[in-house]
Amino acid sequence: MYRYLADGGVPDPSPNAPDALTNKVDTVLGIVAWAGTAAGVAGVLITGAMMSISMRRGEGSEHMGRLGMVLGGCVLVAAAGPLVNFVFV
Template sequence: MFKAIAAKAQEHIYLADGKVPNPARDAPGALTGKVDDVLGILAWAGTAAGVAGVLITGAMMAISMRRGEGSEHMGRLGMVLGGCVLVATAGPVVTFVFA
């Protein structure tokens, strides 16, 4: 019994012995096409949200300067631009890691 458990455990050790698993891609073509379409739509939505965020932050900065108020819009702009960078690099990073 112990030998069977040890043999089964040995099958699941990949990185300890230097072997890296390489799973086969066997998803149906229609499903992968639909997933690609959804991911493309989400990427465009993320890009549009980033552009809208930059425009809204710029408008708020302009209104605050017009009123003579000091505000923390630069921090908000930094967060928006950080989100834009995250959305822009998500696709290439996932493609690099999983392709």
């Protein structure tokens, strides 16, 4: 029997994946999330170091654009987990 949202009921599908598989996938996703966070922190630190070195030398360069890209990547990594939870859970 098909269930539609128009009848006022909310479908509640049951997961078909085995528990062992979901635990492994959760572990891998957790590791990837931590690696993305570490890469973002390292990117901010490296960009800050490059900015300070170029300021010390008196060179002008476009580090703010790099910093913006790194911070944008950090926002994407931070938002990925809640978005996936919202869509799939």
